Amino acid sequence: MKSLAPHADLQVATMMAGISIVLLTGLLLGGLGKRVRQPAVIGEILAGIALGPSVLGQFPGDLTHKLFPVATRPMLSAVSQVGLLLFMFMIGWEFEKRLLRPHRGVAAAVSICSVGLAFGLGVGVSTLLYSHHDHVAGHHISFLTFSTFMGAAMSVTAFPVLARILSDNRLTHTRVGTLALASAAVDDILAWCMLAYVSALVTSGGPKDLIQVLGLSVGYVILMFVVIRPALAKLVAYFGERQQWRHLLVMLCAGVFLSAYATTWIGIHSIFGAFLFGFVMPREPAVQLVEHLRKPLDHVSLVLLPVFFIVTGLGVDINGLHAYQYLELAAIVTVACAGKLLGAVVPARLAGFGWRESRTLGLLMNTRGLTELIILNVAVNLGVLDSQMFTMMVIMALVTTALAGPLLPKSSALMDTATVKVPVDTTASAAPSSRA
Template sequence: MKSLAQHSDLVIAAVMADIAIVLLVGAVLGRLARYLRQPPVVGEIVAGIALGPSLLGLLPGNPTAHIFPTEARPYLSAIAQVGLLVFMFGIGWEFDKRLLNGRRGAAGAVSISSIALAFGLGVGLATMLYSHHDTVKGHHTSFTAFALFMGAAMSITAFPVLARMLTEHRMMGTRVGALALASAAVDDVLAWCLLALTAAIVTAGGAAGDMAQIGVLSAIYVAVMALVARPLLAYLTRRMVRDRVPPLYVIMLVAGLFLSSYATTWIGIHAIFGAFAFGFIMPREPFEVLADGVKRPFDGISMVLLPVFFIVTGLNVDISAISGRGVIELIAIVLVACAGKIVGATIPGRLTGMPWREAGTLGLLMNTRGLTELIILNVGLSLGVLDSQMFTMMVLMALVTTALAGPLLPNAPASPDELAGRRSTRSDQTQAA
């Protein structure tokens, strides 16, 4: 009979082994995804689903239950939460107002149009799906919460995945790439605000008094972040950051990040909003020093811990549980998601003077959801808005819409320097032959 201490040690050891397995499988499938002209996040999402009940759990003996035992899952969730908060800090920090220089009108039109259409279609779809998904773990979910959440989930564009995709397709310097990046930046801020409103409504449970309290506390939080935390961070950055970032500065940032996340959780929205807001008010200058001393190390932490988030998500995804009706619902969800973002971005892109081909490319880019969508879906799951079947279908929608863009996007023409390098290489090969 093992003692309690021995059992605890075995659980911790299982968590460490689980992280190793997730990292290795995610790395392999992420590399395979890149080979198939997909962003690595597609492979990592597939890895999380494959290790869960949808694939590995179907094998004899249910290996998923043994590899990821019930006792280990709370630890995995806590580790995933840390990686998620660090990632959201990076999302907030990457929002650069300079992206909008010269593109405010076009970016605003594309982002507002794509969000409005996607949100409206999402709410419309919710009216048809609600009666079959209005009970989550024995608790009734209000239509308002379900509809708002579906609208917000349909409205998102994954800014980090989009930026990576533009770089890999050499589209960062093109007109459509620059407009897509600027529009996605505005899109993300608006979508997070929609989600925060939804989370507040769900937390308040429809009670006017609770909703008013959350609204007042949220306003106070925003004021403190803007009028106290932001100037304080700017002052500390001027005093402490010169040609390098001192360790004390990093410690203070991490402490501020987690305190901000705690504050938004206590208010009644969600921890991710606190992390995003703290990154948003973070100083950007001196850019290179902060990028080397803060952003890149934080990105390294995310790279190691976020795959744990994928397996935590994958453990809640069970494709085999989707019924015949569920297949029809899944097709409807994917079609509505694609129509909302592609049409909502293509039309204003065309009206700003883009040819149809470029406008269509813009729509495909804005339809990319990726990791950001999974974050929203996990919020919905934790708030009790989504049942397990709806969560599974929405995760599959995120996977499909992200994978759709890669094969359909054109590669931009190579730059003169790249062409010169290729000609030089071919010349050297000819002389060697």
């Protein structure tokens, strides 16, 4: 029976129906994932892939296109961007310098070594992959852009996913747990900086434009710390004293979107504006901010982020990989694991950690999760990755994150090591971490 609804209304309704299926499928697979020691984000990512061309698209009737018609996909992308920007704001807000205090020297060594080795191996493997993936939608991609992105993608550790894995395995206050959190925090900052450079490299038309983008970016960072940071502190104090948290929440969301617009205008991706706005956000008063700001934002992301997973899943087509690309995939996964595992194990051993702790640290630093998907989607938007390369990198993100659950030792196995009481507001970090 033909619908009597106007075409525009029917498109919006179709999008809403698709979102409802995404939410329910993600809830189901996320719950199943927890039963096999996997963070919920693994199930939600798999839900996005399952509803895309890789699984549902293989059934008769072209079900993927019926659920997510091409006409509705721009709307889906817009909805996903709102959730993504708020999530990036929460990641920036979650970063705490106090994480670094217990293991400053070791955390710096682990982070620099794991990022450096992973980046180097990523650039190395890109020399083998480049000739097969140097054109995207008819446009040539320079080796510098491709290899720099591959290095950045290999270097990332997903801080929110890591925090959730530590909590689920009761490792948060162990020595290796606090070191992993500190190292991952530094890793993410370095990875975002590298990705910002890649973004500037792609959007600039030449050396002159690149210098302009980098100059404006530096100026914007200074503005955020010198002007916006103290202004936010005053706003929090003003509205907090009057208990007008709803007004403050609305103003913060407006600030996130304006900051995202500013970085887009400069020539780097909008996620950097959202992340930086969260980075300069005050952390005190912690209890009130968690209750009145972080928890509501987390509830919003609970609904909006699954849309990001389906947008990602629609771009993943496992059936589109050729035989030789499975060899490429094997190389990518091997390099990704080797860079993080060796880059974390070696400095940990030199710092006096035992083999069990060092191996655990390497597994934790190898988790990429949602943070990797964000980086990959940025690369697709910038035209750096073709569909096959995107598919292989998403699989790599899933594999490296999924390895941690079954291979991590039980919490009791690490209880003989010194536990560390870190002055971290665990409720404050729960907001973005709950998405893991």
